[in-house]
Amino acid sequence: MTLLERLEILGVIKNLGGGGTLTIRPADVHGVREAVLECRKEKTPVMVEVEGLPPVPMWSYREPSAANANTAARVFFDLGALRNLTLDRESHLVTAEAGITVSDLESEVSRRGFTLGLHETPSTPLGAWLALAEPGPACRRSSPGWSPVAGLEAVLHEGSVVRTTVTPRTATGPDPKALLIGSNGRLGVITRATLRIYPSAERKREVLAFADAAVAVGTVVEALGRDLIPDAFGLLDGGDSETVVTWDMHGDPEMVAMVSLTLEELCNLNGGRRLSSLAAGGDRLTEKERNGARSCVADGAAGPVEIRAAAKGANGNGKTMIAIGFGCRWSRVVLVRRALLNALGPSARLHLERALPEGACGIACLPSNQVETARTSIRKAGGWLTGDEGGDDWIDGVAGVLLGDDDEGA
Amino acid sequence: MRVSRQELLVRAAEVVGQRWASNDDVRLEAYARDAWPRVLIAAREGLSPRFPDIVVWPASVDEVARLVHLAREVGAPVIPYGAGSGVCGGTYALRGGMIVDLKRMDQVGIVEDGDRLVKVGGGAIGEHLERRLATQGYTLGHFPSSMYCSTVGGWVAARSAGQMSSRYGKIEDMVSGLTFVDGTGTIRKLHARPRAGDGPDLTQSFIGSEGVLGVLTDVDLRVRRAPAFRRMRGVLMPSLDSGIEAVRGIFAAGYRPAVVRLYDPMDTLVNKGKGTDTGRGAAKNLIQAVGKMLSGGQGGGGQVRRLREATVRAVVSRPRFFGELFDKAAGACMLVLGTEGQEERIVEQEARAALDICLRRGGVDLGPGPGEHWLEHRYSVSYKLTPALDLGLFVDTLETATTWSRLRGLYQGVRQALRDHAFVMAHFSHAYEDGCSIYFTMAGFARDLASREEAYDRTWRAALEAVAASGGTVSHHHGIGMSKQAFMAREHGEGGMKLLRALKSTLDPDGIMNPGKLGMGAGPSLPGEPWKVSGDRRRLREAA
Numbered sequence A: 001m002t003l004l005e006r007l008e009i010l011g012v013i014k015n016l017g018g019g020g021t022l023t024i025r026p027a028d029v030h031g032v033r034e035a036v037l038e039c040r041k042e043k044t045p046v047m048v049e050v051e052g053l054p055p056v057p058m059w060s061y062r063e064p065s066a067a068n069a070n071t072a073a074r075v076f077f078d079l080g081a082l083r084n085l086t087l088d089r090e091s092h093l094v095t096a097e098a099g100i101t102v103s104d105l106e107s108e109v110s111r112r113g114f115t116l117g118l119h120e121t122p123s124t125p126l127g128a129w130l131a132l133a134e135p136g137p138a139c140r141r142s143s144p145g146w147s148p149v150a151g152l153e154a155v156l157h158e159g160s161v162v163r164t165t166v167t168p169r170t171a172t173g174p175d176p177k178a179l180l181i182g183s184n185g186r187l188g189v190i191t192r193a194t195l196r197i198y199p200s201a202e203r204k205r206e207v208l209a210f211a212d213a214a215v216a217v218g219t220v221v222e223a224l225g226r227d228l229i230p231d232a233f234g235l236l237d238g239g240d241s242e243t244v245v246t247w248d249m250h251g252d253p254e255m256v257a258m259v260s261l262t263l264e265e266l267c268n269l270n271g272g273r274r275l276s277s278l279a280a281g282g283d284r285l286t287e288k289e290r291n292g293a294r295s296c297v298a299d300g301a302a303g304p305v306e307i308r309a310a311a312k313g314a315n316g317n318g319k320t321m322i323a324i325g326f327g328c329r330w331s332r333v334v335l336v337r338r339a340l341l342n343a344l345g346p347s348a349r350l351h352l353e354r355a356l357p358e359g360a361c362g363i364a365c366l367p368s369n370q371v372e373t374a375r376t377s378i379r380k381a382g383g384w385l386t387g388d389e390g391g392d393d394w395i396d397g398v399a400g401v402l403l404g405d406d407d408e409g410a
Numbered sequence B: 001m002r003v004s005r006q007e008l009l010v011r012a013a014e015v016v017g018q019r020w021a022s023n024d025d026v027r028l029e030a031y032a033r034d035a036w037p038r039v040l041i042a043a044r045e046g047l048s049p050r051f052p053d054i055v056v057w058p059a060s061v062d063e064v065a066r067l068v069h070l071a072r073e074v075g076a077p078v079i080p081y082g083a084g085s086g087v088c089g090g091t092y093a094l095r096g097g098m099i100v101d102l103k104r105m106d107q108v109g110i111v112e113d114g115d116r117l118v119k120v121g122g123g124a125i126g127e128h129l130e131r132r133l134a135t136q137g138y139t140l141g142h143f144p145s146s147m148y149c150s151t152v153g154g155w156v157a158a159r160s161a162g163q164m165s166s167r168y169g170k171i172e173d174m175v176s177g178l179t180f181v182d183g184t185g186t187i188r189k190l191h192a193r194p195r196a197g198d199g200p201d202l203t204q205s206f207i208g209s210e211g212v213l214g215v216l217t218d219v220d221l222r223v224r225r226a227p228a229f230r231r232m233r234g235v236l237m238p239s240l241d242s243g244i245e246a247v248r249g250i251f252a253a254g255y256r257p258a259v260v261r262l263y264d265p266m267d268t269l270v271n272k273g274k275g276t277d278t279g280r281g282a283a284k285n286l287i288q289a290v291g292k293m294l295s296g297g298q299g300g301g302g303q304v305r306r307l308r309e310a311t312v313r314a315v316v317s318r319p320r321f322f323g324e325l326f327d328k329a330a331g332a333c334m335l336v337l338g339t340e341g342q343e344e345r346i347v348e349q350e351a352r353a354a355l356d357i358c359l360r361r362g363g364v365d366l367g368p369g370p371g372e373h374w375l376e377h378r379y380s381v382s383y384k385l386t387p388a389l390d391l392g393l394f395v396d397t398l399e400t401a402t403t404w405s406r407l408r409g410l411y412q413g414v415r416q417a418l419r420d421h422a423f424v425m426a427h428f429s430h431a432y433e434d435g436c437s438i439y440f441t442m443a444g445f446a447r448d449l450a451s452r453e454e455a456y457d458r459t460w461r462a463a464l465e466a467v468a469a470s471g472g473t474v475s476h477h478h479g480i481g482m483s484k485q486a487f488m489a490r491e492h493g494e495g496g497m498k499l500l501r502a503l504k505s506t507l508d509p510d511g512i513m514n515p516g517k518l519g520m521g522a523g524p525s526l527p528g529e530p531w532k533v534s535g536d537r538r539r540l541r542e543a544a
């Protein structure tokens, strides 16, 4: 039997034709495993297709076995049929299969009174979202060891299944989830994940304005030092005009009220002003806030969730602006900002979207022709860019070993 | 190993200096074991596991790298060593080799207030670290019971948890960056950076590696300002169920008390029942006698003591009978709560809200006394095993965790599985929004060493089987070492093990780093097996 025939038995739904490219739609993890094993026999590259997006080569045989690989053929895995979902209300967990999109998942859990509490909920399938590196929560509960993922299931190159115990914490060696998440599918196909969820509660947002970005940053650092940790956060760089800080909280109303009060006191102490304290949800800054802050971002000013989108469309002195992700320790934020302004001129902006105790992550908005200058300035001032983390050599090494086993096994 | 022990010593001394390398038998014997009770039982009878070939004390990451290069060249295993307080046999030199003790690398950096990060050497002892941080006005918030006898490197290597983990997190929640020397002698740095969905998380792929991927030389730890306010409380919950519901309710509401310790009825009677109406009559006295022995108390002289010892032996050797009897006598459950932080009103609010949740579930407020008592005595447990061992008992602890929805099943499953093997009590001491850990104390008895070891192994096997069957993790914070490695595949799936082994092959292609641990490569897979496999157990007298 040919690979096509064997895969047909397993559920080939489309044959895109040309160059032996197939798209299959397995019904469950067993189907994924069976198909992976068949591909392995043929040394056929496996890709995972994300519905509605151009096919992403999420897992392909890379150089190590290129000599043996049947390079003409490719099998795309469409995981759209993997859409089961179960909610564990008592433990605040949802287990979902890889084909359901993150936005659908958010709608599903919110219908049941919960939220994923994520920074953004894209319409990417869960498996692809995790494989491409989940961005983590906005801030809440955030710690270096925290992840929104409490358990994971994946099928590796050679067909064995990773199935981690779902547990709040464990001490059973290095975390295989940490290797799989963000490795672009190069180690395996993620088929299911258990995510942490939170009861949807009314959210309260404090909006504070400061004449000076450095003072705004100082206030945030002090607030974090006092253990005031936001659920979501934004610092919108106002350039020469005011810098706005948004601080979202939810939970027990009395506790939220106390955190608000403490924040306000801190803000007053540092010469800032409280623009509003909103009980309503919604990420977009209100007209009033925006006006109050004397337009902190160019047209389309938005709350933290939408900063990126707004920045992309923004116009700085007639030039198209783009956003690049960066991170730095708190002690470097002001230095990085200054370096950017020096290198790029007054239209550059540094917005922060995650406030963690040991540092901030955000985006720098700058004219599109100045990206390289910006990157250099950020690194020189002690910041780093999204993607600097590296890890390719680890993943290459692990993939190489798995493929090596595969070669021996086949 | 391709060289003699003597030659290894000479070459290692060239790296660290003569003073800091040794193959002295007394030293080797001291480094031949950690605090795994399986081996402490045998040690009481004068038996020791195989000795390492040498012990070295490097002072810098470069020295560590050179030592690993040397080990690789001559094919000697490298076993990183913190303070040897591990309880799973993680530091055993199963195939001899070089123990690398990190304690000379104990520097503690200065905290920059804005960043609240501190660089700490892998060999820093916990208590020294906290003291140094306190002088700067900070705390790490990591307080394992072994605070005085464990190192930062050991914590990170074994994914340790402190007594205040509910607020501050486990050690993996505190590590922002780290440096280690892998099995090829390469120095690898994972920089201290907030995560931003930026590729795989290499730091978490290294933490917990128990020396099998490399030697951890320094860590960037996230610290907090030392708390300015603290409120302790004791609450007596009418039942274990109401206690569990109360703790879950506190976390579901978004509170993070620093201390949350719920004792099951037995543990409440044994340790916390003094002065409270937590049980009935003679059974209560009996349990308290057992408890005193298990926590190292000897008390009383002559006849009284002998009587107590006989009672304890009798109880522990008939776990099913006495277990059922005690269950009938047992009553309420003690819950100790503690909140702390920078802002008095927030600390108060958290304390008030947590107490309210307990009272709504039938709890009785005992005031600050029990909490303060716990705080004062929180390190005075666990160290004094000797009296129990001398009685022919074995005592060990199993720390597991699971989701809230499985927690009761896990608790009952383990107790059920152990009822013929050991006297069991438990407390719930690390809580999260999605679940909680359970810390079981198990005690058994057998007359001679061989049957005691067998009983010990049987007990563990039954307990771990029950944990796995109930969907729990086989370790919440003690790690795997040798003792639990047979269950690694149950924990991560076959694929998970393949991934981890592939990671090991990447970072340690020759397999010299702490071989035979963590389910990585050939090694004994069940408690007890090390001896059957290696046949290397030796009488200390003979070794000397």
Ligand SMILES: Cc1cc2nc3c(=O)[nH]c(=O)nc-3n(C[C@H](O)[C@H](O)[C@H](O)COP(=O)(O)OP(=O)(O)OC[C@H]3O[C@@H](n4cnc5c(N)ncnc54)[C@H](O)[C@@H]3O)c2cc1C
Residues within 6 Å of the ligand: B034, B035, B079, B080, B081, B082, B083, B084, B085, B086, B087, B089, B090, B091, B102, B122, B123, B143, B144, B145, B146, B149, B150, B151, B152, B153, B154, B155, B156, B157, B158, B159, B160, B161, B162, B163, B209, B210, B211, B212, B214, B215, B216, B217, B381, B382, B383, B477, B478, B479, B481, B514, B517
């Ligand atoms: C009385 C007592 C109470 C305890 N209480 C707790 C508790 O409350 N919470 C808790 O989590 N644990 C507790 N433990 C267990 C133990 O203290 C922890 O496992 C601790 O993390 C071990 O630290 P250590 O420095 O002693 O490591 P060791 O025992 O020396 O080593 C443990 C493992 O880590 C590896 N290792 C050590 N240092 C390094 C390094 N620098 N680089 C790479 N690998 C390394 C070793 O090879 C070994 O595999 C307790 C133990 C005792 C005896």
